[in-house]
Amino acid sequence: MRASIASALKRASSQRTRRPSSSRSRARERVTRCAALDETKDSFAPETEESEDVSFDDDALIDESEDTGVRSLPFVNPSAFVDAASLEKALGALRRATSALEANAAAAWLDRAAGDTKRRAAAAREAAMAFVEARKEWSEVPVEVVRRAQSALASTAASRGDIGWLAAEAAETAVDGGDAFDARLRDVVNGKRLLSDDYAYLLVPGLFGSYYPAYYTDVRDVFRDRGVDCRISRLVDGEGRVESNAAALAREIKDVYDETGKRVIVIGHSKGGVDAGAALALHKLEDFVRGLICMQSPFGGSPIATDLLCEPLIESFTTVLETFVSAPKGTGAKLIEPIRDLTYAERRLFLAKHPIPKVFPVVTFATATKSAAAGLFPSASYVLSRYGELSDGLVCVRDTQIPNAVFVTADFENDHADCVFPIEHPDDMIERHAREQAENLALRQALGFSDPARVGPTLPPPVGPAIVRAQRALNSALPERLKNSFASADYHEALVGVLLTHPHLSLD
Numbered sequence: 001m002r003a004s005i006a007s008a009l010k011r012a013s014s015q016r017t018r019r020p021s022s023s024r025s026r027a028r029e030r031v032t033r034c035a036a037l038d039e040t041k042d043s044f045a046p047e048t049e050e051s052e053d054v055s056f057d058d059d060a061l062i063d064e065s066e067d068t069g070v071r072s073l074p075f076v077n078p079s080a081f082v083d084a085a086s087l088e089k090a091l092g093a094l095r096r097a098t099s100a101l102e103a104n105a106a107a108a109w110l111d112r113a114a115g116d117t118k119r120r121a122a123a124a125r126e127a128a129m130a131f132v133e134a135r136k137e138w139s140e141v142p143v144e145v146v147r148r149a150q151s152a153l154a155s156t157a158a159s160r161g162d163i164g165w166l167a168a169e170a171a172e173t174a175v176d177g178g179d180a181f182d183a184r185l186r187d188v189v190n191g192k193r194l195l196s197d198d199y200a201y202l203l204v205p206g207l208f209g210s211y212y213p214a215y216y217t218d219v220r221d222v223f224r225d226r227g228v229d230c231r232i233s234r235l236v237d238g239e240g241r242v243e244s245n246a247a248a249l250a251r252e253i254k255d256v257y258d259e260t261g262k263r264v265i266v267i268g269h270s271k272g273g274v275d276a277g278a279a280l281a282l283h284k285l286e287d288f289v290r291g292l293i294c295m296q297s298p299f300g301g302s303p304i305a306t307d308l309l310c311e312p313l314i315e316s317f318t319t320v321l322e323t324f325v326s327a328p329k330g331t332g333a334k335l336i337e338p339i340r341d342l343t344y345a346e347r348r349l350f351l352a353k354h355p356i357p358k359v360f361p362v363v364t365f366a367t368a369t370k371s372a373a374a375g376l377f378p379s380a381s382y383v384l385s386r387y388g389e390l391s392d393g394l395v396c397v398r399d400t401q402i403p404n405a406v407f408v409t410a411d412f413e414n415d416h417a418d419c420v421f422p423i424e425h426p427d428d429m430i431e432r433h434a435r436e437q438a439e440n441l442a443l444r445q446a447l448g449f450s451d452p453a454r455v456g457p458t459l460p461p462p463v464g465p466a467i468v469r470a471q472r473a474l475n476s477a478l479p480e481r482l483k484n485s486f487a488s489a490d491y492h493e494a495l496v497g498v499l500l501t502h503p504h505l506s507l508d
Contacts, residue, residue: 086113088372094128095378098135103128107477114478123476130470134463141323149316158310159303162344163389164398166300166351170405175504177363177406184497188490193226194497199290200262201230201496202253205420206270206297207338209238210440211325211464213433214422216269222489229260234440235449236275239334242341242350246278248449253279253288263290265496269420270395271342273297277362277402281354291361291499295419295492296392299351299364300399301344303383303391309340326461355403361505362405363498365491366397369415373478375471376415392416406502408495412485417471419488425472430465 090110097103107124114120167174184194195201201223203216216232223230235248253264266289268276273294279285280292298305308317318332327335340346356362368390369380376393383391390397394416401407426432437460444450475482499505 083113091372091377094124095131096135097128097132099132100129103132110477114480120477123473127470127473127477130466130473133466134470136462141320145316145319149313149320152310152313152316153307156307156310156312157386159301159306159344159387162301162306163303163387163396164300165344165348166403167398167401170401170403170407173404174401175406175502177408177498177502177504178411180406180498180502181408181491181494184501185486185491185494187497188493189486194493194500195223195226195228196496196500197228198262199228199265200256200260201228202233202256202264202266203230204233204236204249204266204268204272204276205238206268206272207238207342208325208464209236209272210437211238211460212421212468213429213460213465214425214468216420218422219267219420219489219492222487223493226493229262231256233272235444235447236272237444237450239338240275240449241338242271242275242278243282244449245275246282248444248447249275249279250283250285251447251449253285257288263288265290265293265499267293267295267492267495268297269295270297270416271338273364274299274342274347277356278350278354280356280360286357286359289360291363291505292356293492293495293499294362294364294400294402294405295495296366296395296400296416297364298342298395298399299347299402300396301347302342302395302399303387303389304379304394305339305342306344309336309343324461324463326463356405358404361499361502362402363495363502363505364400364402364405364407365410365495366395366400366407367392367410367412367414367416367419368397369393369413371413371481373474373481374413374415375417375467375474380415406498406504408498410491413481414485417467418475418482418485421468421471423472425469430460433460 087110090106090113094103094106094110097106104125107121107128110124111117111121188194203220205215209215220230220232233249233252235252236245237248240248249266253266256262256264266276266279268274273292274297276292277294277297277299280289307313314336318336321327321335322329322332325335341350369376369392370390371377374380374393378393380391380393383389383393383396387396392415397409422429441450441454445452445454
């Protein structure tokens with residue numbers, strides 16, 4: 001089941017060869033292979049108003065004299081599309097669209113490059129318009145601020161030398177659980193239920209989780225349908241620091257235990273996994289927690305967080321962030337604090353003092369996005385070209401590994417958002433989300449876990465729903481990207497199976 005990236009790139013997307021893993025060094029080998037591949041030309045930084053105009057003329061752009069090397073681009077399998085070169089450029093145009101006219105033109109171009117279908121064209125237009133909505137916020141950012149941010153980002157390499165530091169420390173005690181995961185995932189796909197009703201399940205969203213409607217609702221609903229008590233954390237604050245969220249989560253875990261009489265399996269996505277690990281380290285939870293599953297969690301740190309907060313960039317980024325999330329002016333300095341918790345320097349300091357106690361079984365899960373059609377392709381390509389590291393767009397594979405844990409690196413395509421964003425969007429998604437988040441904030445304030453005077457930005461800020469819609473629509477426009485992937489709830493259940501059965505995590 002474990003197809004190497006190198007062999008997968010040689011096959012058409014309609015084929016898939018799986019092979020068993022053979023050593024703990026598989027993730028590092030994958031990084032080495034991919035680092036040698038052609039760099040992409042997509043940029044993580046937003047375009048300024050001085051960006052070149054997009055003509056959307058297929059022939060003119062395809063005939064450009066510069067050879068992008070796209071035919072050997074590792075992120076696009078040419079056999080999966082009509083015209084891989086045009087596809088990559090169409091996706092770039094779609095992400096840069098700033099008007100309905102440009103969005104429609106980009107969608108039509110993408111449709112022709114990928115193979116005309118009515119469904120694809122409609123989804124492409126929806127994705128393009130969602131990107132337009134997301135980009136509207138940039139119009140309020142002074143051009144000079146964006147220019148300074150781009151320049152600083154282009155020259156920084158703040159994460160060099162730090163990526164993978166924790167994986168190196170974990171090399172002697174962490175165990176590759178790839179084969180066990182494959183076996184459990186096969187069980188789930190074949191209809192075997194691995195979720196145990198002996199436990200309650202608590203899903204912990206990550207950084208700025210309150211900005212994204214229906215975050216983790218798909219997994220929660222499927223788990224409930226499969227007969228277990230599953231809920232999404234109400235006390236963890238998407239804008240909160242690690243230690244304050246750890247305290248809130250410890251309270252919530254105890255509340256779930258008191259209510260159900262069952263120990264809790266905590267599943268944290270991204271910073272949610274980091275917060276959960278801190279809760280286990282800082283609070284006495286041995287009697288209440290059965291184990292921890294960390295989904296794409298930057299336990300070692302994140303290159304995106306580190307680079308954005310490096311000294312040449314931080315002032316501009318703070319200004320941009322305020323606008324991006326519709327926060328009041330002057331609040332940017334506070335908004336970057338939970339991001340700072342995910343820098344390599346802060347993670348080193350925290351884990352040196354507060355490692356996860358060995359008594360808790362821990363499973364970590366990482367993915368790498370390799371497709372130009374991924375919502376987080378620009379940031380993933382930035383990390384690959386700058387540092388030669390595979391990532392899901394926000395977190396490097398090697399930065400998810402923890403000492404004494406079982407680590408799983410998926411061999412299927414997923415970016416950082418595929419894991420938790422909804423597949424379908426209910427009509428009342430935004431209204432329901434805003435209501436729930438307002439209730440959660442009031443609850444946190446009543447319990448002393450949030451500032452009583454805090455009102456926060458509009459929930460959710462306009463950019464949140466736009467990003468969620470863009471991700472879903474892009475997946476519908478280019479379903480080839482995820483054709484060999486698995487449903488998020490299924491691989492979450494498979495990871496529960498690993499947590500409960502892997503011999504390295506035996507409680508004996």
